[in-house]
Amino acid sequence: MAPLSHGNDRTYTEYDLMKYKLTNDALGIALWDMDVKVEDPTSTENPVTWSQELRELLGFTDEKDFPNTITALAERFHPEDSEKAFTAFAAHFIDRSGKTPYDIEYRLMHKEGTYRWYRGFGTTLRDAQGIPLRVAGAVMDIDEIKHAQSEKNEAIDTMKTVLDGLEAIIYVTDPVTGEILFTNESMRKQYGIDGSLDGHICYKVLQVGMEEKCTFCPCYQLDQEPDSVIVWETTDAITQRRHRKTDCYIPWPGRKIAHLQHAVDITDLVEAKEAIEERGKMLEILNDTAVMFLSQSVGVFEETMTSGMKLLCDAMTIDRVSVWRNAKILGTLHTSQIYRWDRESGGTTTPTPGLEDVTYQDLAPRWEELLAGGDVVNGPSRLLPEAAMLQSFGVVSAFVVPVFINQAFWGFVLFEDRISERYFSAESIDIMRSAAFLCANTVILNENHERDRLLTEKVKSALLETQDANEAKDIFLSRMSHEMLTPMNAITGMSQIMSIIGVPDKLRDSHKQIETASRQLLDLINDLLDMTGRGHGSFALMKAPFNFYSMVENIVEVISPAINEKRQTLDLHVDLTTPRTLIGDERRLIQVINNLLLNANKFSPEESLIVLSFTNESFPENLEEDGIVYLKVKVKDEGIGISEEQQEEIFKLFEQVDGGLTRKIGGVGLGLPLSEHIVTLMGGRIWLESEPGKGSTFTFSCKLKKG
Numbered sequence: 168m169a170p171l172s173h174g175n176d177r178t179y180t181e182y183d184l185m186k187y188k189l190t191n192d193a194l195g196i197a198l199w200d201m202d203v204k205v206e207d208p209t210s211t212e213n214p215v216t217w218s219q220e221l222r223e224l225l226g227f228t229d230e231k232d233f234p235n236t237i238t239a240l241a242e243r244f245h246p247e248d249s250e251k252a253f254t255a256f257a258a259h260f261i262d263r264s265g266k267t268p269y270d271i272e273y274r275l276m277h278k279e280g281t282y283r284w285y286r287g288f289g290t291t292l293r294d295a296q297g298i299p300l301r302v303a304g305a306v307m308d309i310d311e312i313k314h315a316q317s318e319k320n321e322a323i324d325t326m327k328t329v330l331d332g333l334e335a336i337i338y339v340t341d342p343v344t345g346e347i348l349f350t351n352e353s354m355r356k357q358y359g360i361d362g363s364l365d366g367h368i369c370y371k372v373l374q375v376g377m378e379e380k381c382t383f384c385p386c387y388q389l390d391q392e393p394d395s396v397i398v399w400e401t402t403d404a405i406t407q408r409r410h411r412k413t414d415c416y417i418p419w420p421g422r423k424i425a426h427l428q429h430a431v432d433i434t435d436l437v438e439a440k441e442a443i444e445e446r447g448k449m450l451e452i453l454n455d456t457a458v459m460f461l462s463q464s465v466g467v468f469e470e471t472m473t474s475g476m477k478l479l480c481d482a483m484t485i486d487r488v489s490v491w492r493n494a495k496i497l498g499t500l501h502t503s504q505i506y507r508w509d510r511e512s513g514g515t516t517t518p519t520p521g522l523e524d525v526t527y528q529d530l531a532p533r534w535e536e537l538l539a540g541g542d543v544v545n546g547p548s549r550l551l552p553e554a555a556m557l558q559s560f561g562v563v564s565a566f567v568v569p570v571f572i573n574q575a576f577w578g579f580v581l582f583e584d585r586i587s588e589r590y591f592s593a594e595s596i597d598i599m600r601s602a603a604f605l606c607a608n609t610v611i612l613n614e615n616h617e618r619d620r621l622l623t624e625k626v627k628s629a630l631l632e633t634q635d636a637n638e639a640k641d642i643f644l645s646r647m648s649h650e651m652l653t654p655m656n657a658i659t660g661m662s663q664i665m666s667i668i669g670v671p672d673k674l675r676d677s678h679k680q681i682e683t684a685s686r687q688l689l690d691l692i693n694d695l696l697d698m699t700g701r702g703h704g705s706f707a708l709m710k711a712p713f714n715f716y717s718m719v720e721n722i723v724e725v726i727s728p729a730i731n732e733k734r735q736t737l738d739l740h741v742d743l744t745t746p747r748t749l750i751g752d753e754r755r756l757i758q759v760i761n762n763l764l765l766n767a768n769k770f771s772p773e774e775s776l777i778v779l780s781f782t783n784e785s786f787p788e789n790l791e792e793d794g795i796v797y798l799k800v801k802v803k804d805e806g807i808g809i810s811e812e813q814q815e816e817i818f819k820l821f822e823q824v825d826g827g828l829t830r831k832i833g834g835v836g837l838g839l840p841l842s843e844h845i846v847t848l849m850g851g852r853i854w855l856e857s858e859p860g861k862g863s864t865f866t867f868s869c870k871l872k873k874g
């Protein structure tokens with residue numbers, strides 16, 4: 168094989184050629200060679216030899232197609248690349264130090280007429296002075312690599328465009344050097360950077376006073392586990408915004424690996440979350456306070472208010488709360504402070520003196536309309552129209568909420584910050600409205616409790632007075648009756664002695680009157696004594712055997728004179744199944760029957776009919792079982808009768824249907840209540856049926872024992 172070229176004393180050997188061939192085949196590299204005659208890179212005097220491979224690389228077959236001239240190659244350069252290629256070659260050629268490399272990429276036109284990408288590189292053999300002697304060059308087809316790279320670049324450009332459009336903050340750095348390779352628009356915007364950050368060192372521009380890679384850099388972990396994804400949260404040193412960051416390694420052109428950080432600004436989210444949590448906490452406190460207030464038991468109002476208000480006020484950083492109630496006086500709306508809670512003085516305190524019934528005009532003229540319309544007053548006192556008034560009370564910031572009860576403007580609650588100037592937050596306004604309503608309601612509730620308590624106390628003491636008066640009356644009655652009993656016994660005794668001795672004819676009527684009157688008086692005294700519990704002794708019934716039929720005879724005998732006097736008829740019915748001997752209080756039984764008969768006699772006209780009947784209501788089995796006799800006694804008359812309303816009343820003590828009539832007839836309204844009492848003690852009851860003008864029927868039942 169002939170040597171490729173001759174020049175000075177250097178020739179290609181067989182071995183060189185073999186190596187060259189191998190390289191050419193393996194890498195697709197084609198060589199050329201230039202013998203330097205003049206030190207001018209563009210001179211046509213310097214003979215150039217294109218290898219056969221180079222010709223073939225460009226689609227040519229032999230020297231005729233592609234002669235060994237510089238022009239043959241020069242005319243195939245892409246117009247955009249030719250100058251660059253010659254400049255690079257010239258720079259290399261003329262640099263006698265040999266330090267300027269020649270290695271560039273350019274496009275050459277293929278024989279087919281299409282441009283392809285090539286890499287051209289070469290080296291120059293120089294003499295001791297650096298004067299070029301000979302140049303060996305190579306051309307390599309890199310079209311495919313180039314296309315693949317440009318596709319990759321396009322993909323990266325697309326990725327960058329997409330990343331730029333994202334709201335998230337994204338940047339890519341070299342994990343080793345910290346060099347910033349890319350930042351998206353959101354990132355630059357947040358950091359207030361106009362130009363590009365590319366090429367800067369991340370910790371120098373994105374941190375404050377950091378001279379070395381940050382110790383907290385996720386790269387340390389990613390270096391250990393390059394496939395992992397790290398999610399973390401931090402507050403940015405420059406923007407002071409809260410970021411949720413996601414870090415990972417990604418491939419990046421020209422780098423082995425790059426570190427991508429994706430950050431989402433969660434400051435608003437965190438703040439919103441905190442606000443919600445704050446609101447939740449406040450609502451919880453409000454709820455606790457509400458439960459505390461509403462379940463407060465009477466008498467512990469101050470305690471409950473003091474601790475409840477403290478809970479609320481601590482949560483809302485409030486130093487003083489006052490509750491104001493409206494009142495219309497002569498057509499003008501006034502308001503009074505009715506409750507005050509004061510952190511400084513330790514809780515519930517008495518309302519500020521002098522703040523009763525002040526007009527809104529005097530207090531804060533615009534408040535009446537404003538609050539009645541449901542609006543609130545909110546802000547530093549200094550900036551409010553009523554600054555002077557508020558500041559005179561030491562209010563630094565005020566929050567005034569109206570209170571409506573039953574849809575009417577009831578008053579307001581004033582919350583005070585006595586230390587700092589502030590506006591109460593929108594989140595707390597609702598809560599404070601509820602708190603105000605709660606305070607006002609609790610105060611009202613307490614007032615109601617207080618009123619009820621006072622009322623109950625009054626009623627109680629009035630009742631006690633009545634009770635005392637009743638007892639005094641009873642004692643008086645019982646004493647009086649006892650006092651009267653002795654002389655009465657003397658009178659009746661004397662009158663009986665007179666009957667025994669014999670009364671002269673002309674005195675017989677008078678004696679009779681004395682006897683009747685004294686007996687009646689004695690009965691009355693006994694009744695009175697019975698009613699007052701025999702002078703506070705017991706009203707116990709006697710239990711003794713008596714002859715039932717003799718008792719009936721006795722009753723008839725006693726009432727007969729009065730019946731006869733009014734020419735009335737007494738019709739007697741006796742149930743003969745009634746046992747002869749009964750055990751019980753005969754005297755009391757007679758007392759009840761006599762009372763009923765006397766009333767019938769008193770309240771019935773002359774010549775009318777009075778029926779007295781005794782029925783044995785016992786059932787044989789009862790009788791056998793416990794020997795009880797159920798007796799029913801009925802007294803029926805054709806008298807004046809008793810109206811339905813009066814029927815209810817006549818069993819009450821000292822009740823008489825018609826005071827006037829009774830004065831004529833006599834009696835004090837003691838008999839029936841006493842009868843009822845006795846009958847009840849005897850295990851029975853008394854009732855009546857009556858129709859005014861037609862008559863009355865009194866019936867009573869009682870339990871006696873068979874003797």
Ligand code: ADP
Pocket residue numbers: 762766767770771804806807808809817822823824825829833834835836837838839840863
């Ligand atoms: P007193 O007869 O001593 O006034 P009572 O308690 O026995 O007291 O009777 C109360 C009142 O009931 C009487 O004053 C009378 O007005 C009315 N009353 C009682 N029995 C009769 C009756 N049979 N017919 C009409 N009114 C009667």
